[in-house]
Amino acid sequence: MLKHRGEILSRVIREKNAKIAPLAKKMGIDRGTVYRHMDDPELSLDYITQYGKALDYDFSKDFPEMLYVLREPPAEYGSAKSYDELKDAADYWKDKYIDILEKYNALLLSRGNGDNGKTTFSGHGS
Structure with missing residues (x-):
C-alpha cells in the first residue's frame, strides 16, 4: 500500500507545531499551496525534501526512497x-x-x- 505523502506532511507539520504562514514563506509558496500539498497523496519527493529543510525534519524515516536523493547542506533561512x-x-x-x-x-x-x-587580446574574436 502506498503512503499518502500529503497526510504524512500534515502529520509532521502538526508534530512540529509549525504555523502554515511562516512555513509557506520559508518555502517561497502561498499558504494555499501548503494546504494543497497536504491533500496530495503523490506529492513529489522534491517538495518533501524542501519541506524537510524548512521544518528541520528528516523525511527519509517516512520515505526510505529519499535516501537515494542527493543531500544538500542545510540552507540558512533568515540570514539576510x-x-x-x-x-x-x-x-x-x-x-x-x-x-x-x-x-x-x-x-x-x-x-x-x-x-x-x-x-x-580582443574579446571580439578578431
Whole structure:
C-alpha cells in the first residue's frame, strides 16, 4: 500500500507545531499551496525534501526512497545580508577578477607571439 505523502506532511507539520504562514514563506509558496500539498497523496519527493529543510525534519524515516536523493547542506533561512556585506563581497570578486586579468595579460606579454613581443587580446574574436 502506498503512503499518502500529503497526510504524512500534515502529520509532521502538526508534530512540529509549525504555523502554515511562516512555513509557506520559508518555502517561497502561498499558504494555499501548503494546504494543497497536504491533500496530495503523490506529492513529489522534491517538495518533501524542501519541506524537510524548512521544518528541520528528516523525511527519509517516512520515505526510505529519499535516501537515494542527493543531500544538500542545510540552507540558512533568515540570514539576510546587509547592503555593506553584499557590496564588500562584490568588491572582493571584482578585485580578484582584475588581479587575475592583469596576471593573464602579463603572461601574454611575457610569452610574446613572434611579433616583437606585441600581443593583442580582443574579446571580439578578431
